[in-house]
Amino acid sequence: MSADGVLDTLAAICLIAGALLSVAAGVALARFPDLLFRMHAAAKPQVLGLLLVLLGCALRLRNGVDITTLVLVGAFQLATAPVAAHMVGRTAYPHHDIRRDLLLTDEFAPHAERIGADRDGAPRPSVPAAAPQER
Template sequence: MSVDTVLDIVAAGCLIAGALLCLAAGVALVRFPDLLSRMHASAKPQVLGLLLVLVGCGLRLRTGVDITTLVLVGLFQLATAPVAAHMVGRAAYPDEQIRTDLLLTDELAAHIDRITQDRQRGAAPT
């Protein structure tokens, strides 16, 4: 078996695994009950699925210019997906769109209570 054949088999495995992870993320977005679990499902397996697809494409293409583009796509995805998920969670928390009964630790409660008290007194939040 030649090296090209082995690389093609590994690339096919990465592409299939990445596609299945992305499919699982899409199904979880529809099936999960609350915002935090949906946010987790959209960030974690989707990013790993995309990275596996990019690795599979890189193994299949084997050219320098294409690999550089795939690496940049992967880096930008790794940089933006966690930040976007964090900002969605922070924006949804004050609007009570999160089921706090499912949280083990609620680190934002004291901060939100302080902001609410400051607003009621007419002071600018810190």
């Protein structure tokens, strides 16, 4: 088998694996019970599936301009998907769109009251300034 045949086989494997991960992410978006679970399905397997599809395309195309474009698409996806998922979760938390009974730990609970007060326009509780320490 020639080098082109090996690269084409690897490209096919990457394309199929990426497509399966993307389909699994889509099914999970429809089936998962909670916003946080859906966010995970939208961010993790979807990005990995896209990166595998891009890798498969790069192995198949083998052109400098095409590979550069695919790398830029992958980098943009890696930069934006986690930030978008974080912002969706942070926005949904104060609105009680998250089933807290499914959480093992809730590290955001102490901050939720402050965020709710900011959203409602209520004044923040004043925090006294720290007194200077004497030496």
